[in-house]
Amino acid sequence: MSTSAASAPRRFAFTPRRLRDRVGDGILHVVTAAAALSVLVVSGLIVYELVKDSKLTRDAFGFSFITSRAWDPVKGQFGALDFIYGTIYTSLWAVLIAGPAAIAIALFLTELAPRWTRTVIATLVDLLAAIPSVVIGLWGIFILGPVIQDHLGPFLSRWFGWTPFFKGTPQLEGYLAAVIVLAVMMLPITAAVARELFVTVPRDLKEGALALGATRWEMIRGVIIPQTRGGLVAAVMLGLGRAIGEAIAVTQVIGDTLGIHLSLFEHGDTLASRIAAQYQGASSNLQKSALVELALVLLVFSLITNILAQVIVRRFERQLGKS
Amino acid sequence: MSDRSGFSLAPTRQLRRRKLINLFAEIVMLTAALAAIAVLVAVIVAVVQRGHGALTKDFFTKPPSTNFLTGASGGGIANSIAGTIVIVACATVIALPIGILVAVYTSEFAHGWVRRVLAFVLDVVNGIPSIVIGIFIFGIYVLSHQQSAFAAGLALSIIMLPLVARSTQEVLALVPTTLREASFAMGVSRWRTVVGLIIPASFGGILTGGTLAIARAAGETAPLLFTSSLTTNEVSWNPHVALQSIPLTIFQDLEAPDPALHEQAWGAALVLLTFVLVVSVLSKAWLARNRRKLSR
Numbered sequence: 335m336s337t338s339a340a341s342a343p344r345r346f347a348f349t350p351r352r353l354r355d356r357v358g359d360g361i362l363h364v365v366t367a368a369a370a371l372s373v374l375v376v377s378g379l380i381v382y383e384l385v386k387d388s389k390l391t392r393d394a395f396g397f398s399f400i401t402s403r404a405w406d407p408v409k410g411q412f413g414a415l416d417f418i419y420g421t422i423y424t425s426l427w428a429v430l431i432a433g434p435a436a437i438a439i440a441l442f443l444t445e446l447a448p449r450w451t452r453t454v455i456a457t458l459v460d461l462l463a464a465i466p467s468v469v470i471g472l473w474g475i476f477i478l479g480p481v482i483q484d485h486l487g488p489f490l491s492r493w494f495g496w497t498p499f500f501k502g503t504p505q506l507e508g509y510l511a512a513v514i515v516l517a518v519m520m521l522p523i524t525a526a527v528a529r530e531l532f533v534t535v536p537r538d539l540k541e542g543a544l545a546l547g548a549t550r551w552e553m554i555r556g557v558i559i560p561q562t563r564g565g566l567v568a569a570v571m572l573g574l575g576r577a578i579g580e581a582i583a584v585t586q587v588i589g590d591t592l593g594i595h596l597s598l599f600e601h602g603d604t605l606a607s608r609i610a611a612q613y614q615g616a617s618s619n620l621q622k623s624a625l626v627e628l629a630l631v632l633l634v635f636s637l638i639t640n641i642l643a644q645v646i647v648r649r650f651e652r653q654l655g656k657s
Numbered sequence: 658m659s660d661r662s663g664f665s666l667a668p669t670r671q672l673r674r675r676k677l678i679n680l681f682a683e684i685v686m687l688t689a690a691l692a693a694i695a696v697l698v699a700v701i702v703a704v705v706q707r708g709h710g711a712l713t714k715d716f717f718t719k720p721p722s723t724n725f726l727t728g729a730s731g732g733g734i735a736n737s738i739a740g741t742i743v744i745v746a747c748a749t750v751i752a753l754p755i756g757i758l759v760a761v762y763t764s765e766f767a768h769g770w771v772r773r774v775l776a777f778v779l780d781v782v783n784g785i786p787s788i789v790i791g792i793f794i795f796g797i798y799v800l801s802h803q804q805s806a807f808a809a810g811l812a813l814s815i816i817m818l819p820l821v822a823r824s825t826q827e828v829l830a831l832v833p834t835t836l837r838e839a840s841f842a843m844g845v846s847r848w849r850t851v852v853g854l855i856i857p858a859s860f861g862g863i864l865t866g867g868t869l870a871i872a873r874a875a876g877e878t879a880p881l882l883f884t885s886s887l888t889t890n891e892v893s894w895n896p897h898v899a900l901q902s903i904p905l906t907i908f909q910d911l912e913a914p915d916p917a918l919h920e921q922a923w924g925a926a927l928v929l930l931t932f933v934l935v936v937s938v939l940s941k942a943w944l945a946r947n948r949r950k951l952s953r
Contacts (some may be wrong), residue, residue: 355846362848366762369755370775373822376815377782380793387796438689446686455690459943464698464937466876469905469926472911473700476707476919518696525693549679572784579786581879582904586911606788606879613882629792633785640784644777 348472384630390623399627404593405608407617412624414605416592421635424509424584425577428516432577433570435517436524440553443525444532452607456529463522471586474515479506479587486510487599498596510598511587512607519580520573527569531562531650565650571643581606581634605632701934704926711924720890721921734890734925736780740806740900744885745875747810747896748817752866755814756821761851763822764829776826783819790815791880804887804899812880817870824866828859831948865940872936876929878904903929 391399402413424508439459487504494500500657504510524636535558543553589601590611603611605628612625668676718734759779763772794812801810834854840850856863881902888901903925910922 355849358848359846362761362851366758366766370757370762370767372755373759373775373782373818377778377785379797379836380785383793384789384869385795385929387792387800389761401784407839411661435689439693442686442690446683447690450829455694455899458697459690459693460941461934461937462693464729464872464876464933465697465700466878466904466933468876468878468907469704469806469930470700470906472922472926475911477699477703521693528816535735549675549681552675554682574785579784581786581788582908586908606786609792610882613886629789633789636784636786637781637790637856640781644780648773648777653799 349524377494381633384626384633388623388627388630390620392623394620397457399624400631403592403594405624407621410620412627413618414628416594417603417605417608417628418631419594420509420588420602421606421615421632422518423602424512424588424604425574427509427513427598428520428577429570429574431513432517432521432524432573436521436568436569436573437528438530439521439525440532441558443529445550445554445558453653456526459522461522461526462518463526467519467580468586469585470518471583472514474511474583474587475506478511478514482506482508482510482514491599499598501597502599504599505589505601506585507589508599509588509595512584512602512604513598515583515587516577516580519579521584523576524573526570527647528562528566531565532558535561541617562650564646564653568643568646570619571639571646575636575639575643578639579606579632583608585610605629605635664692668813691786700929704923704930707920708925708927711920712927716924717928720892722952724889729907733919733922734903734906734928736888736890736941737901737903737906737925738928739892739894740885740888741875741902743806743894743896743900743906744809744813744881744902745871747807748813748874749867749871751810751814752817752821752870756818756867757825757856757863759818759822760825760855763826765847765851772800777797779822782815783823785815786879787812787816787877788879788882791883794880795883799884804883804885805900806885806896806900808899809881809902810896812884813874813877816877816880817874820870821867821872824869825859825863827945828862831862832858862944865944865947868936868940869944872933872940876904878908881905882908 395402395412399412400414400418402411403415404411405416406412418479443456443459446453483504483506487510490500490505490510491502539557539561540553543557544550548556584604585607588603588607590599590603590607593600593602595602608627609632610626612621712882716733717738718735720736721734722732759775761818763775767775790812793815798808798811799805836854836858837850840854841847845853881904885899885902886905888899888905892899893900907925907929910918910925913919
C-alpha cells in the first residue's frame, strides 16, 4: 500500500485527508497485528510457564516422573504413570463408544432424517456440547452413578463378566462412569465435524451409487465413508482431545484413587482430574511443581492429538478444494 | 412375463439380505441420534426436577448461610452469581476486543502462510484443556499476586479468545466483496471501510459469536480452581479479590456430605444450565438468521 501511495502525485499525498487515511490504516494494521501477535505470545507463554514452574519436580525425579507410580505428598514422592494410564484408558473407551455413535448421528442427519427435522436434531445434539462439564458431572454422580451400580453394571457383568473389562462389582464411581461422561462430552464435537464432512460428498457420486442399485447403507459404506475417511479420523481425534483434557466431570465421577486396572468397575484417576482434585491440597512447593508437571504432560498429550487432527483436517480441506 | 423369460422382479434371497442389512444400519443410526437427544433430555429433566425446589427469592438474593452450631448449611448463592458476573465480565472485556482485532487482522492484512499459521494456532489454543490454562494463570499471575476474580477472568479470556476470533472471522468473510469494493472505489481508506462499513455490517454476528463464547466461559469450572477459589460467603463485586462462582459452588457442594448443599448444587446447576442453554439457543438462532441475511 505504501508503494502505491508513494508513486501517486505528491500533492495528493499531503492533503490532510490523505494523511489521515494513511495514518489510520497504519494504526489499524499495527493494532490488529499486535492482537494477532498476542495470541502467538500467549500460546508460547503457556508452554514456557509450565516448563518453568515444573522445574522442581523435573530436577528431582527427571524422566521417572512419567514412569513412576508413586504419588505420595507426605513422603514427597510423585509419579504420573497412574494418571497417564487413566487418561489414555478412559479416553480410548470413550472414543470406542462415542466415535461410531457420532458418525452414525452425522449419517442420520445428512442421509436419513426427514429434511425438516435436521436442523432441530442437529441443534439438540449441539446443545449437548453447551452443557457445562460441572453439570454433567453432577448428573454423573447422582443419576448415572446409581444406574450403573444397580442396572448397567450388573447387566454388563452378567454378559461380559468373562472379559477382563467387567470384572468385580459395579460401584457408583469409577472408570465406567467417567467413560460414559466423556463419551457424552465428545459426541457433539465429533458429530458436528463429521456432519460437515458428509455434506461435502458430491451429490452425483451418491446418486450414482443409488442408481446402480445400492441400498442406502451400501452407498454410505461404498461412497460416503471412503470419501471422508481422513476427515473422520480427525473428527474423532478432535473429540479425543476434549476427552483427554476434561477435568471437572471426570474428577466428580472417577473416584480419584491411584491404580491401574483393566476393569471398568474400578476406581482410578486421570491427569486432568488429579490436578482439579488437588487444587486446595497442594501445600509443599514440590507438590505444586508436581501438579504443574502433570499439567505439562496433559498439555503435551492434548497438543499432539489436536495438532494431528488439525493437520489432517487441513490436508483434507485442501484435497476437497482441488477436486 | 416372468414365467416366460425366467426373470422375476420378486426380491431374491440376496436382495432381501441386503435390504435387511440396510434396515439394520438405518435403525442403528436412528438409535444413535435418539440416544444423544435422550441424554440431553435426561440431564435437563434431572436438573429441573431436583433444582427447582431450591429456587426461591432468597436463593438469588442471599449468600450461603452456615450455622456452625448445628452444622446446617444452605441458603442462597448471591455471592456466586455476583462472582460469575464479575469474572465473566473481566474475561469478556479482555477477549472480545482482542478477538475481534485478531479476526480483522486475518481478514484484512494477513496473507498466505501468516493467515494459515494464525488460524492453526487459534484452533490449537482452542484445544488446550481448560485446567491447563488455569494452571498457567496460576503460575504466571496468581503466584506473584494472589487469587482474584481478575485472574479468573484472565484464564477465561484465553478460552474465549479463539472462539470470538474464529466466529468473527466467519462473519467477516460473509460480508459481500461488492460492499468492500464499492467502498474502496469511492476512495474510502481501509480503516474507514473496516470501522464504518465491515464491522457495522457484521456487528450482529460478531456479538452473537461473543455471547456464545460468554455462555461457554460462564460454565467453565476448571480454570477457576486455581485462580478464584479461596473465597468468602460475602457478596462482593470487587475484581481484586477471589470471588465465588456458580460452577465452583456446584463443584464444592458436591464434595460436602451435607444434603442441603446437594440441593443448593442442583439449584445452582439449574440457574447455570438455564442461562447457558437459553443464551446458546438464542444466539444460534440469531446467528443463523444473520447469516441468511448477509449471504443473501
